[in-house]
Every structure is written in structure tokens, then in C-alpha cells.
Amino acid sequence: MASLTRIIEKHIEELLERASEESVFLSRKDLAERFGCVPSQINYVIRSRFTPERGYIVESQRGGHGYIRVIRLCLDMPEARANHIEELVGDTVNEQDIRRILANLQHRQLITARERLLIEVAARFQEEIGRDLLDLSPYKRDSLHAELLKRLLRSLALG
Amino acid sequence: MASLTRIIEKHIEELLERASEESVFLSRKDLAERFGCVPSQINYVIRSRFTPERGYIVESQRGGHGYIRVIRLCLDMPEARANHIEELVGDTVNEQDIRRILANLQHRQLITARERLLIEVAARFQEEIGRDLLDLSPYKRDSLHAELLKRLLRSLALG
DNA sequence: TTATTATTGACGAATATTGACCTTAACTTT
DNA sequence: AAAGTTAAGGTCAATATTCGTCAATAATAA
Structure with missing residues (x-):
């Protein structure tokens, strides 16, 4: 556990929390020295x-x-959130994308764990139906996924 | 007979019980070594x-x-809960049934307003797809509704 | 017997780490 | 002011470390 990347990530997040501002200024060189890594590691974290x-x-x-x-x-x-969701989801998403997006939203406390679960189950059910029962193409399934996900998230963002 | 899959499943469940957190971090490689199987066996268990x-x-x-x-x-x-869900939902439900069931669950504070919204939106989307895109019969649509609703409620262990 | 579930392994994809080399901006010296 | 120097940060490719997928096969259950 405890990869360098995660450690540095946590450090920056802490700085952001502690800052009264909504931003922090970092020195790549200093950070690299502090964590004993090459400077480009900081770029990777960012x-x-x-x-x-x-x-x-x-x-x-x-x-x-x-x-x-x-x-x-x-x-x-x-409204800002809703726009963000549109961008986040786009026109097609596969199941892996969905999992990533949901993890992200939960981490940012925009949805709860239970809500995340409901969305995953709904998406999986749709995938199953589309694949086994209706024999839809992968592309068609992914675009249906995107549509479902956007509707679900929109309903939350605006409700 | 204790198949490998079941052994590993039990192992993970135990880890979850013992954990103070609600989650555990696993190493696929280590688990596979520990149980003397190929790594992809872990994926299968999951x-x-x-x-x-x-x-x-x-x-x-x-x-x-x-x-x-x-x-x-x-x-x-x-089990009681699971059975209850079966009874509550049955084999087919129309949208009105769904709304009634959800209102009831929310009233009993088993789901939140947002969760209710998610379920309704998912059901409506499915209805729309089934009707407009796939031209399914009303009966078929209602049985898909029932299946979706049961899965969603089961995932939350409600009923 | 047939259908479902479990096991295996080859191959692929994603993430992290490191270092060599490039670009840019401020400072210093003519 | 121009040219050179110094002090940042950026990019990219190589390598190592994990995990995921898929299809073939075996085992078990119906």
C-alpha cells in the first residue's frame, strides 16, 4: 500500500483543505525533494x-x-453540475466508464453509496437485457448506457 | 465440497467482518498465491x-x-426480507404499481426521496426503450419492470 | 445428457516510477 | 537593450508491476 503517487495526492489535497483559498501554489522541485522522487513524478500525480x-x-x-x-x-x-455531468458521460459509456464515474461522484460526495449501488444495478440490468435478450450491438448498448446514466444523474443533480 | 471459489468467497467475507471499515483492499496476486490458483480465479469469485x-x-x-x-x-x-420483496413486487408490475410501492417504501423511511427518484427514472427509461425502440408487448414490459424493481430493492436489502 | 458453474492460462490494458532531454521565464552582465 | 545564465517546469519513452478479459476445458448439478 501507500504508493508514492497516493501519498503526494493526499498531501496536495490536504494543502487544499487547509488553504483558505480555493487554490494552492506548489513548487515542483520542492515537492520532489520532500518526497524523494524525480520532479516528473509530480507531473504524473497532477x-x-x-x-x-x-x-x-x-x-x-x-x-x-x-x-x-x-x-x-x-x-x-x-446548473453547473448538470453541465459537468453531460461532459462527464458523453454519448457512449461502457460499464468500466460507469464504475469510474460513479466512484468519482461518490468520492466528491455528490451521490451516496446506496445511490451508486442502485445506478450500477440498473446499468447492469440494462446491459444484460440488451446483450442476452435483445442482441444489441456493443455500440448501441453503450449509447443506451450513456442515456440512462445521464437521466439518472440529471434527476439527482436537479432534484 | 468446498470448492475453491467458495473458500475464497468465505475468506473475503471474513475479512469484511473483521474489518472495522466497511471495505477491504485485496491483492489479487497475493490471494492467488495464498490459495494456490491462477489470479483470474479471483476475478471469477468477485x-x-x-x-x-x-x-x-x-x-x-x-x-x-x-x-x-x-x-x-x-x-x-x-431471507424474510428477500421473500417479502418477491411478494411485494410479484412477476409483473406496471408503472402505477411501481409508484405505489415506492411511495410506501419512502413513507416507511426505507428509501430516501432521491433513491425513489432514481428507481422511478430507471423504470421509466426502461419502459420507454421497451415500448418505442424494441416494440415489446405490454406484458413483457411489465415483467421486465418487475425484474428490475426486484433487483434494485434486493440490492438495498429492502422489502 | 444437458446446462450451469468453476478452473486455467494466454494475452492485453492500466498504473506507477524514473531519467534524459526540451522549453520557458527571470535575472545578470555586457 | 541584447545576450547569456540560471532556475524553474514540461514531455516522452522505457520499464516494472498489477489487474482484466476471453476462450477453452473440466467439474458439478439438474
């Missing part, structure tokens, strides 16, 4: 963890006084 | 036993420090 999909945007500057700034988006308004 | 329909959510990550995390949402699933 690239893989602090993505728009997870509700972050990142700015940076090279050269003297360079920095990496991590900004946490706040999606207070229902 | 896929066939720890399903959302049974109240479990599974997350996993590949690569270095990878894991399989099993989350248990429902501590127990008494």
Missing part, C-alpha cells in the same frame, strides 16, 4: 489525479519563480 | 459473488500498488 474530470484545473509557469497552481472547482450551482 | 445485486461495490486499480477493493453496503440480507 496529470492523473487533479483532472478537470475530478473537478480541478491546473495552471503553471516555468522559469524563475515558476509554480504549479491547483484550483478546485466548486460546482455549487445545480 | 464477478460471481460480490456483485452490486448482492449489495457490494467493487473498485480496482491496475499497475504498481494495484488493488481490488470490496465494499459491503448491506450487512445482512435476511
Whole structure:
């Protein structure tokens, strides 16, 4: 357990929580020294963890006084959330995508574990019907998945 | 007879009971070594036993420090409850039945308003697909409704 | 016997880590 | 002001470590 990446991820999250601002400025070099890794490891953490999909945007500057700034988006308004969902889901999603999206939403406390379970079961049932009973193509199934998921999430985001 | 699958299933269940958390992190490789089987056997156990329909959510990550995390949402699933669900829902339900059942469950505080919403939206979507896209008979649609509803409620161990 | 469930293994995909080399911005020196 | 120097951060590819999928086969149950 405890991979370097996760440790650094947690560290940045803590900094964000502690900050009164909604963003933090990081020094790639200092972070790398602190955690005893190569600087590009920090890029990896940022690239893989602090993505728009997870509700972050990142700015940076090279050269003297360079920095990496991590900004946490706040999606207070229902409308902003709804738009975010549209983007998140897109036109087709497979079951793996669904699991990822749901884990993400639960982690951000936008849905509960029980709600997540309900959505997974509904999606699986639809997949089963589409595959075994109706013999739909994988593409058709994935686009039905996307439609179902968007409706379910929309109903929550706006309700 | 104690098939390997059952042994591993029991092992994971024990880990879950012993854990103070509601989840455990497993290493597929280590489990496979411990029980002297191929790693993919673990996938089989997970896929066939720890399903959302049974109240479990599974997350996993590949690569270095990878894991399989099993989350248990429902501590127990008494037979009485399961039977009750069967009775409550039966073999076919129309949308009106569904609304009535859900209202009842919400009134008894067994589901939240949001959960009710999810179930209704899922049912309506299925109805729409079955009617407009697949041209299923009303009877067929109602029996699919019943199956979906039972699975959703069972996953929450309600009834 | 037939259908379902379990076991295995070959192959593929995802994630993490590291390091060499590239780009950019600020500072310093002519 | 221009050129050079220094101090950041960025990119990409190689490698290692896990886990997932799928199809073939075996075992068990109906």
C-alpha cells in the first residue's frame, strides 16, 4: 500500500483543505525533494489525479519563480453540475466508464453509496437485457448506457 | 465440497467482518498465491459473488500498488426480507404499481426521496426503450419492470 | 445428457516510477 | 537593450508491476 503517487495526492489535497483559498501554489522541485522522487513524478500525480474530470484545473509557469497552481472547482450551482455531468458521460459509456464515474461522484460526495449501488444495478440490468435478450450491438448498448446514466444523474443533480 | 471459489468467497467475507471499515483492499496476486490458483480465479469469485445485486461495490486499480477493493453496503440480507420483496413486487408490475410501492417504501423511511427518484427514472427509461425502440408487448414490459424493481430493492436489502 | 458453474492460462490494458532531454521565464552582465 | 545564465517546469519513452478479459476445458448439478 501507500504508493508514492497516493501519498503526494493526499498531501496536495490536504494543502487544499487547509488553504483558505480555493487554490494552492506548489513548487515542483520542492515537492520532489520532500518526497524523494524525480520532479516528473509530480507531473504524473497532477496529470492523473487533479483532472478537470475530478473537478480541478491546473495552471503553471516555468522559469524563475515558476509554480504549479491547483484550483478546485466548486460546482455549487445545480446548473453547473448538470453541465459537468453531460461532459462527464458523453454519448457512449461502457460499464468500466460507469464504475469510474460513479466512484468519482461518490468520492466528491455528490451521490451516496446506496445511490451508486442502485445506478450500477440498473446499468447492469440494462446491459444484460440488451446483450442476452435483445442482441444489441456493443455500440448501441453503450449509447443506451450513456442515456440512462445521464437521466439518472440529471434527476439527482436537479432534484 | 468446498470448492475453491467458495473458500475464497468465505475468506473475503471474513475479512469484511473483521474489518472495522466497511471495505477491504485485496491483492489479487497475493490471494492467488495464498490459495494456490491462477489470479483470474479471483476475478471469477468477485464477478460471481460480490456483485452490486448482492449489495457490494467493487473498485480496482491496475499497475504498481494495484488493488481490488470490496465494499459491503448491506450487512445482512435476511431471507424474510428477500421473500417479502418477491411478494411485494410479484412477476409483473406496471408503472402505477411501481409508484405505489415506492411511495410506501419512502413513507416507511426505507428509501430516501432521491433513491425513489432514481428507481422511478430507471423504470421509466426502461419502459420507454421497451415500448418505442424494441416494440415489446405490454406484458413483457411489465415483467421486465418487475425484474428490475426486484433487483434494485434486493440490492438495498429492502422489502 | 444437458446446462450451469468453476478452473486455467494466454494475452492485453492500466498504473506507477524514473531519467534524459526540451522549453520557458527571470535575472545578470555586457 | 541584447545576450547569456540560471532556475524553474514540461514531455516522452522505457520499464516494472498489477489487474482484466476471453476462450477453452473440466467439474458439478439438474
